[in-house]
Amino acid sequence: MATRTQAREAVIGMLYAYDLGNKDILDIARSMFEEKKIKNKQQDFAFLLLQGAITNLQSIDEAIIPYLKEWDFSRLGGMEKAVLRLGAYEILYTDTDSPVVINEAIELGKMYGGEDNTPRFLNGVLDALSKAHRQTSKEAQDSKIESTSLDSLSQNVNKDKGRDK
Structure with missing residues (x-):
């Protein structure tokens, strides 16, 4: 049975193929997973990752670019x-813990990265x-809590006004 690491490995290969112009990759993904012995839950996991990454590709790229420092996104290697x-x-759209995601990326970078410093770069x-995502999520959550508290307070004040009449 395949592991999640093997599922991710298959997904990066398909993302690489998609980037090279194979826009029909989703249509053949399941059969490719079968060939790699990725089945059942792991296949569903891999397909969701692939589909999610392709669907959100533009926003993912936009999220990555600010953190590249002195690198130009278009000049990165295909596997990187x-x-x-x-x-x-996975960081932006799933519940997988970031340390797990980052560790998996480092391991995949060691296997497929073009340079020795690829894992450190990733x-x-x-x-x-x-x-940055954690900070943004925390701020959004804090704002939601504050908004909910204000709505609740407003409703209580309005109830009290109704009793005074």
Whole structure:
């Protein structure tokens, strides 16, 4: 039975193929997963990752770019791009813990990265993205709590006004 790491490995290969122009990758993804012995829950997991990453590709790329520092996104290697996109998708759109996502990206970078510093580069970009996402999520949650509290307070005040009459 395949592991989630193997599922992610298959997904980055398909994201790489998609980036090279194979826009029909979703149509053949399940059969490709079968060939790689990725079945059942792991296949569903892999397909959701692939579909989610492709569907949200533009927003994922936009989220990655600010954390590249002195790198130009278009000049990144294809596999590095695929690993970053998958990692960013998981950080931004799934409940998988960021340390797990980043560790998986580092391991995939060691296997497929074009340079020795690829794992460190992937770690830096995804860690910065994760921290920014956590901060944004916390601020949104705090705002939601504050808004809910104000709505509740307003409703209580209005109830009290109704009793005074």
